[in-house]
Each structure stands twice: as C-alpha cells, then as structure tokens.
Amino acid sequence: MIDRFSWVAIYPEIVLLVMACVIALIDLLDHSPRRTSAYVLALLTLLGVAGLTGMYAAGGQTIYGFDGLVVSDPMANWLKCFSALAMLVTFIYGRRYVTERGMLRGGEWYVLGLLSLLGAFVMIAANNLLLLYLGLECLTLASYAMVALRRDHAVSVEAAMKYFVLGAMASGFLLYGLSMLYGATGTLDIGGLFKAVSSGQIRHTVLVFGLVFVVAGVAFKFGAVPFHMWIPDVYQGAPTAVTLMIGAAPKLAAFAMAIRLLVEGLLPLAFDWQQMLGLLAIASLLIGNLAAIAQTNIKRMLAYSTISHMGFVLLGLMAGVVNGNALAAANAYSSAMFYVVTYVLTTLAGFGVILLLSREGHESEEIADFAGLNSRSPLYAGIMAICLFSMAGLPPLVGFQAKLSVLQALVSTGQGAYIGLAVFAVMMSLIGAFYYLRVIKVMYFDDPVSDAALDAPMDMRAVLTANGALLLILGILPGGLMALCAKAIVQMLAT
C-alpha cells in the first residue's frame, strides 16, 4: 500500500534524483569554465538533504514504506545525513582539483556524485534484497564513471577498468548469494528473511552457501582482505578527488549493507558469519598494515590503511552476538558504526590535504611531496598530523575513541578468543603507527622541497580547518556521537 508515509520515507532520495536531473539540465545552459551554478546547486542540495535526513533522524521514528520495501529509521537517516555531509565536503575539497584537470565535463562531476550518493541512500534505506542490490549498482556504476572521468589519463582508465571488472564480479557474487537466499526462503524482504531463517525450517546447506557469497559481497564493498585487491589500485589510479569520493561516503553505505543483511536478515546464522568476519578482520588487519609499510605513494598507503581500518569495523560487527545479549550486541554494532563514521571524517581531512597540495600538472601523491610541510604551512601540516595521529589511534584524537569502543566491545564479551583478537588488533595498530609516523616525520623533520606558498580557496580552508578541529574535538568529547550511534542501533535492533 502506498500511503503518505511511504513518500515521507523516500523524500531524501526523491530530492537527490530530481536535483541531479535539474543540475544536468541547467548545465546545458551554463558554459562558464567553473560551473559555479552546478557547484552551488549541488551544495545546496546536499545541505538540504543532510538537513532533512538529520531532522528525520532526530525525530527518532521508524517508518516502513511501500509495504516494507524501504525503511527510514534513525540509523538509516543518520548514515544518510553523514554521507550527504561527506559528499558535500568532497565537492568543496575537490572543486579546484576537478576544475584544473578538466574533469567537470559539463557538470557531470556533480551529477555523477549526486547519483552515486543516491545509490548509497537506496542501499542504506533498503529493506529488501532487490532494492539493496539496485542501490549498490547505482552507487558503483556512478563510481566507475567517475574513476574514468579523466579519460586521457592512462592510469585512471586502467584503474576504472580494474574497478569495473572486479566490481562487476563482486556484484555477481552478491547477486548469486541473494538469489540463493531467495531460493531457500522464498522471500526478498529482509524482515521475512529473518523470520524464515529463524524458523529453522530451511535447508541449512543452501543458506550457508548463500551466506558465504553474501559475506564475500559485503567484504568486497568494505575492501576487506582477500577481496581488497581493487582498493590500492583504484585509490592510487583514480583522480584524488574521486578517491576521496569513493573512499568516504560509500563506506557508510557498506556498513548499512552489512547491518541490513547480516544482522537484520541473517542474525540466526550469526555463529557462521561471525567466524567469517573474524577471519576477514584478521587478514585485513595483518595485510593492510604490513603492506602499507612498503608504500611510497601516499594514496596507496592510505588505501592499505583503509583495509586495516575496515578490519576494525568488522571486529566491531562480529563482537555483537556471542550470547544473545541484546545490550551487548547493540554496544558492539554501535562501536562499529562509530568507527566507520569517524573514519570517514578522518579520511576526508587526509585526502583534503592531499588535494590541497596537488597543483595543476603535479599530483602530490608521493610521501616525499610532503617534505617540510610544517615549514611551508603549519596549519595544513597540523591538520594532516592530527588526521594521521587519529588514524594511528592516539589520544586525544577521535581515532582513539573509535578503537577504544571496538576494543571495549571485544573485551566485554569476556571470551578468551575475543580478548585475543583485541590484543592482536592492538599489536597491528602498533605497526600502523609506524607508517603514519613516517609521513609525520617527512612533514615535520625533513626540509621542504619547494617554498611555493600553499593557498586554498576560502571555503576549502574553512571546511578543512573545521574538519581537522573536529577530529580533536570529537576525540575530547565523543559522548554525543557515541550516544547517537548507540541510540540508532538500539532502535534498529528493536524493530
């Protein structure tokens, strides 16, 4: 039944879609090289959507629309709100970069960005396997196109090709898995899936096979080892602004997908997927951190570090259901959510500084390009240092609070294996600290390679400074965001 609530549930998506079309149309009339109208419209759209979803989220209601096809609960709305803000920041940071490199191409940059966000929104809101898949495809198709936006640039094209082939394969995995789940249970509805699986009447073999493929699909989106191969190549090969785009907001969508499929849909199989997530997490932490040490390209290094951070998120997700204690489960999932949100915030700042350093015809991609940044600009060096120390998990920065909450979730299960995992994760953080420190060393201890002053447009400088400050402020006062995540997860589990 399509009632008023159904429309309320998908207002943000409607706004996004309409505005993406409007921007594409207006762009036909705007021939200015900087496409200011598209830029401003895109920012306004994102602000509006963020405000709308934030308002919904604060309202705290759970609405199912279109006969349970979509769900609009606080968790979904907060994730949408944060994704929209992340996209907003991405547009601001990337503006000069894409303009200088001729990637605007008639505003396509903004249109594709909004469409990929639409895909993320649909994924986050989906309460149905098919809709989830549609959202995923919408997100990834727009991303493939964006990676290839510099079509005269061989590296980018190669990255787009890799991304497309591997991404298509992962989508295939996921679809295959979803079809098995459908075959076994006869329903596409995630709530129905849960009921069918928990009834215990289903053939376990088919379910578990389906589960394996689903987990593989989720792991691909997260970039967890061994489904991580695309991450370093795509992060490095894509234009930096695009790297920022695919590295930030989609992580939130991936988290939503994991929660919807594994927790809301397949919780009765938790014992099976917990072990899988545990293995993926161990491998991600190990390989992500070890491989990052050897990198000289900072985008590649951050790519491997992303892999290791996703290992932490998976640890948070798996710590949830050891003894069926709902409170402990909510604690664990909200720690994962907190981790993912703060990680996106940190990534934005990091790539923001990389974008700032990139000049026309010169990509600041090597770690050596950061040499002596502190002498050239203490402000940007400070922001980058805060970002890296945060990723290393050092207090008083937000990365520490994120690691603390995941470790707390692991240890409070009280099981030896989980405590062992916590110790392992902590040891891997030590390796992580080493390569983050190396970049800080280059920035602070080495002599600058050039004295060229760093200037940034006003809007970018303001947002970047606020972003860096937020990493510190949230590190000192994490209570609000933590409570928000906890509340969202509790309500998600309750319905």
Place this chain on the structure above:
Amino acid sequence: MGWLSLAIWTPIAFGAVLLLLGRERQAQLVRWIALIGSLVSVLVTLPLYSGFRLGTAAMQFVEKSVWIPRFNVNYHLGVDGISLWFVLLTAFITVIVVIAGWEVIQQKVNQYMAAFLILSGLMIGVFSALDGVLFYVFFEATLIPMYLIIGIWGGPNKIYAAFKFFLYTLLGSLLTLVAFIYLYTRSGGSFDILTWQTLPLSGTAQTLLFFALFAAFAVKVPMWPVHTWLPDVHVEAPTGGSAVLAAIMLKLGAYGFLRFSLPILPDASREWAWLMIALSLIAVIYVGLVALVQQDMKKLVAYSSVAHMGFVTLGFFIFNDMGITGGLIQMIAHGFVSGAMFLCIGVLYDRVHSREIASYGGVVNTMPRFTAFALLFAMANCGLPGTAGFVGEWMVILGAVKANFWIGVAAATALISGAAYTLWMFKRVYLGPMVNDDVRKLTDINGREFLMLALLAIAVLWMGLYPKPITDVMDASVANLIKQVAVSKLN
C-alpha cells in the same frame, strides 16, 4: 574549575595560544608568553601544596564530572601524597626548560615552547587522573609533543631516536589499554581507578594484568632490559627534551606501578616481586657499570638514569615503608638532579657543540661559576649526604636491608659505581689542564643560565637538608598503599 584542572589546562591553553603566533620575528614575544605561562602554571599548583591536608590517604582536590557517558568514563581528578609532588615538580621543571631554551632555540620557537607547555599540562594530567581512560589519554598524548620535540630540534640521528621512542612506549601502553578494558568489564562497567583497587581478581587474571601493565610501565621507567631506547633518545633529544624526559617522563612509569600494579594486583605484585627486584638490581649494578665506559656525556647520564630508576623500582617492590618512601623521594630527587645534569651538558654543548667527554678538560679554568654548579649536581648524582640524591638512596638501601640483607648489599654497590662514573666524568671534563682551543675560548655562564642552575641547586640542597615537607605529604598515602599490598584480593 578546581585547582587541578587549572594546573592541567593553564599550560595547555598557553601552548595553544603560542601555536597561533607563527612568524619568526615574534620569537621574543613567544618566549615571554611561554615564560609567563609556565610561571602562571607554577602559581596555580601552589594552592595544591598549601591546601593539602596531611595525615590522610584520601584523594584531595577531587573533581568529578561525566565525560563519556556511554562507557561510564569520568573526568575524575585528584591527588594524594604519592602524586602531589610530581604535579609540583612538573610545573617547576617546565619553567626551567623554558628558560633553558630561551636563546638556544632559534627556529620555530613558538612550536618548541608550545610543545613543552602542552607536554607539561598532559603530564600533570597523568599524575592527577583517577579514571583509567583519562589516565591513558594523558599518558599516550605525551608521546605526540615529545616525538615532535625530538624529531624537530634533535641531533643528527634524531629520526631514528624519535621513532624508537614513540614505538617502544606505544607498544607498552597498547597492552595496558587492553588491561584497562578488561578491568572495566570485570568491575561491571567502571573505569574508576579507586574502584579497581577494591576489585577481587583471580591469580591468573592478576598475573596477566600485571604483565600487561608491566609492558607499559617498565618501558617507560625504563627497566632493564627494555631500557635501550633511553640512551639513544637522550643523545639525540634537544637539551630541554632530555631534561623533561629524565626529570618527569620516566616517573610516569614508576608512578604507574604505584597507582595500578601494587594496589590493584597485590597478589601478583608479591608473587612477581622477585622478578622486579632482580631486574632492578641488574639495572642498578650492571647498567651502572655500563655508564662507566661511556664516551658521550649524555649517554653516561642516561645510563645513570636507568641505574637510579632501578633504585626506585627496587624500593617499591620490597613493600616496606622505607622502600616505597625512599623510591618516591628518589624519583623527585632524580627529577632535579638528572634534569640539572642534562642542562649542564646543554650549557657545554651550546658552546662547543660536542658531547664527547674527550673534547673537554679543564673547563673549570674558563668557567668557574658553572663548574661550581656542575660539582654540586655531580655530588648529588653520586648521593652525597646533604644533597637530594642521598635521602632516597639511603632510604631504599635501609628498606632493602630490612627485607633482605643481601639485596641491600647489592643495592649499596650502586653507591660505589655511581660515585665512580660521576666523579670520573667530572674529572675528565672539568679538571686537569685545558686540552684544546675550544675550552680556552669558553665563556662562563650568563645570567639566564645562572638563574636556571641556581633554581635547581636550591632545590637539590633543600631536598637534601630538609626533606621533611616531602615525606610528610607522602606518609599517610604510603602507609595506606602498604596496607593495600598486604591484603590478598584472591577470591
């Protein structure tokens, strides 16, 4: 805002202000603001001493407010007789360090001064935190400014030293974090350190926790055999960095043993005391001998620090009144004395740009005033009665003899090796004929250097002649601690 909060945040606020002043021509302004900031932070710590109630082991100047409600983490501060003096010491040493860096540091003066002021606030935070997470945050955050201090203003091999410092100490503290979280879950969701001290724990849990905490605190102290980072770091760090490292940062580890290991894990502490005593004795005897053969003055003092800190941990783990009080006094005395020794080396290094003992000789002829100070600090370093160094060592040895005669004898050999390496260095650097032109061209200390050394000299003599104010503050808390260690918490 209570006095403790003021003590923590005043230097940090001044440091933050300094970071906003960037240009080199503002350097003089930066120096004055830094000096004022450090003096103000001394002023706000004074009420802590004057208002301290003697004769109680309870925490004083307690402040408590909710910080992270989801994990029941509180902004919980307080000092007792064990921590009070370290708060005062930290604020005092920061003034000295600001004066010491006055003319020496010419580049990025604002960042240099800001790093030390922020570091000062963070370390005061460590000494006054009564919440596990708060403690950990301050404990770890000190790594950031120290890493930058070593790396930006350090010697030729600074990068190696900065990494070694950072990764060694981080390794230790990460395990501590897991231990804290474990204690949090065991206590039913509390990070309160005083609650942890009443928590019953099984023997295995205690042992595992003991070693997880040991990883952090032993590296920080540093105890043998995880002390190897210290000489490397001292050699490369700038003078001020060495002084703060030796005077205060090393105390964070020893303080951790007193605040966590002993009262929270009394059974494991007693069970593993033999190990701690053995490691301490190795530090005292073996590292003392290692110090004897050093060619580099800073390395020599660094190894001497390891040996002296061995006394501290030895004192703690013989579990009697004499030992623990002696260890605490030794910590404070070592703060003054080693800080002063590093500053003396800095004075010479600024003029000659060498720390090799062999490049000096006969300094007394050109720098008589300076040599007088250096002699006083050298005497304090070998524990001459009447100086700060004597009181603590003497008490630890007495305590050790009370516990076991042979431990006391072994510890007492340190007095011999300590005197040997200190006096031998003194002889080679300051006495004898002038060996080269560098020494002939030396100029004696100026007013600024005189001021900073005089302040330390007063402190060293005062502690040596009249330590009563210090021991008075400690007595009740130490007695309480010994009671806590004596009671088994096995359930």
